[in-house]
Amino acid sequence: MWALAEAGGRAAEGGLTDLPSSTDPGFCSLxxxxxxxxxxxxxxxxxxxxxxxxxxxxxxxxxxxxDACRSxxxxxxxxxGDDRGLLATGAASRRWPPDGVIPPGTALDAHGYPVNxxxxxxxxxxxxxxxxxxxFGHLNESDTVGHDLGPESGAARxxxxxxxxxxxxxxxxxRDRWSETIVxxxxxxxxxxxxxxxxxxxxxxxxxxxxLIIPDGGAALIxxxxxxxxxxxxxxxxxxxxxxxxxxxxxxxxxxxxxxGRIFKAPRYPSGGFHGAPATARTVALVGGGHPDxxxxxxxxxxxxxxxxxxxxxxxxxxxADMAGADGTNLLA
Numbered sequence: 001m002w003a004l005a006e007a008g009g010r011a012a013e014g015g016l017t018d019l020p021s022s023t024d025p026g027f028c029s030l031x032x033x034x035x036x037x038x039x040x041x042x043x044x045x046x047x048x049x050x051x052x053x054x055x056x057x058x059x060x061x062x063x064x065x066x067d068a069c070r071s072x073x074x075x076x077x078x079x080x081g082d083d084r085g086l087l088a089t090g091a092a093s094r095r096w097p098p099d100g101v102i103p104p105g106t107a108l109d110a111h112g113y114p115v116n117x118x119x120x121x122x123x124x125x126x127x128x129x130x131x132x133x134x135x136f137g138h139l140n141e142s143d144t145v146g147h148d149l150g151p152e153s154g155a156a157r158x159x160x161x162x163x164x165x166x167x168x169x170x171x172x173x174x175r176d177r178w179s180e181t182i183v184x185x186x187x188x189x190x191x192x193x194x195x196x197x198x199x200x201x202x203x204x205x206x207x208x209x210x211x212l213i214i215p216d217g218g219a220a221l222i223x224x225x226x227x228x229x230x231x232x233x234x235x236x237x238x239x240x241x242x243x244x245x246x247x248x249x250x251x252x253x254x255x256x257x258x259x260x261g262r263i264f265k266a267p268r269y270p271s272g273g274f275h276g277a278p279a280t281a282r283t284v285a286l287v288g289g290g291h292p293d294x295x296x297x298x299x300x301x302x303x304x305x306x307x308x309x310x311x312x313x314x315x316x317x318x319x320x321a322d323m324a325g326a327d328g329t330n331l332l333a
Contacts, residue, residue: 001164001185001286004171008183008288009298015285015306017189019247019257020044020219020276023082023143026188026283026308031064031088031136033312033326038062042249043216048268054252055214055221059088065134065312066091068321074133077126081119081140094132096122109144116141116166127173133319137170139163143191150272151191171288178290182297182318184311185287190280191273192218195261200242202256202264209233210254215264218277222254230254244278283308293318293332300331 017026018036022044025036032039042056051058069076070091078089083100090100097103097114107115116139123137145159167185174181202213202220210233212223224233230248237246237254242262249255258264260279274280285306287297297314300306306314309328316323317330 001167004167004183004185004288005286008286008294009301010287011285011301011305013282013305014190015186015283015308017281017283017308019245019255019278019281020216020221021189021278021281022216022219022276023188028060028088029308029328030186030188030311031066032060032062033065033309033316033323033328034060034062035307035309035327037250038327042255043214043221045214045216045221051214052212052223054212054223054250062325063323064088064091065316065321065323066093066136068312068316068323069093069134069319072319072321074319074321075129075131076134076136077129077132078136079119079123079126080136080138081113081116082138082143089136092136094126094129096126109141110148111144113140113144116163120166120169123170124173127170134315139166146191146273147270148272150193152193153272156273174289180291181289182291182294182315183287183289184315185284186308186311187284188308189275190282191275192260192277192279193273194263194269197242197262199263199265199269200240200258202237202240205236205240207236209236213264215266216276217270217274218258218263218280220256220258220264221249222256224252224254291318296332304331306331 024041024044028039028041039060039062040057046058066076075093077094078092079096126135142159145156149155209228210222211225214221234246237243244259245257257278313323313326313328314331
């Protein structure tokens with residue numbers, strides 16, 4: 001990946017995503033080109049319990065780059081290791097796991113997701129299909145290892161190296177079409193290890209201003225009581241130990257972000273690393289390939305940090321698809 005970025009380009013400080021900086025909001029921003037306020041997916045916590053209406057939706061409410069490709073007559077492929085979270089891949093022409101259902105006999109990691117060696121053959125097949133113009137691939141294994149053993153653990157570093165070798169295989173498979181290829185490598189979030197402090201319990205310090213909390217690692221969605229002033233509630237949050245920032249999600253919701261290493265009280269915790277916080281709102285942002293637009297993209301990345309929502313409206317016009325209604329910026333415009 002470093003060699004790809006050296007020949008192409010990278011955002012030296014990484015890209016950006018929104019709070020909570022967790023899987024589902026990040027991937028929906030990436031694939032819809034819209035921010036969470038537009039696509040509606042606010043948290044990954046729906047996987048553990050049904051979300052109340054104020055906390056957003058489970059599936060994006062706007063079209064994806066796959067929909068844009070289909071409308072333009074462009075075949076696309078989505079080959080992913082975590083289709084329980086990547087709920088925006090349904091319009092792809094080719095999809096693995098098929099219909100989001102993991103085939104029996106597939107080797108799984110500790111969290112029940114296909115290991116990278118199961119994903120790779122399907123991803124290589126998609127790259128070899130000359131009728132496919134856009135391929136979205138996702139390798140999940142390093143996320144699982146980071147959550148379980150910590151993002152800086154020896155096992156995580158070994159997994160990063162193995163993932164890098166897998167990326168090398170994918171790049172090798174593209175050599176015959178390198179001159180017409182743009183490769184973008186991103187992550188949905190960063191990851192951090194917990195410190196030794198107690199989790200932040202917002203329900204113990206609510207001052208009557210909020211009544212429900214949905215924790216998402218180092219971030220939390222906060223439902224305000226009817227009549228509560230968002231600014232007053234935000235000021236109350238600032239007084240709580242461990243809070244780094246807060247923002248208004250909508251008229252009835254605030255989003256709080258914890259300081260580095262701090263996590264919000266929840267029914268369950270990852271044993272190693274976690275995401276959600278401002279410290280994990282940084283994403284990988286690398287570009288490469290032989291397409292003429294690669295060097296233009298590389299130049300842009302030296303001047304600005306791309307948001308995940310910028311990639312779909314940047315790539316769609318190159319493909320000949322239209323995502324003019326997206327929130328994100330076309331980095332090539």
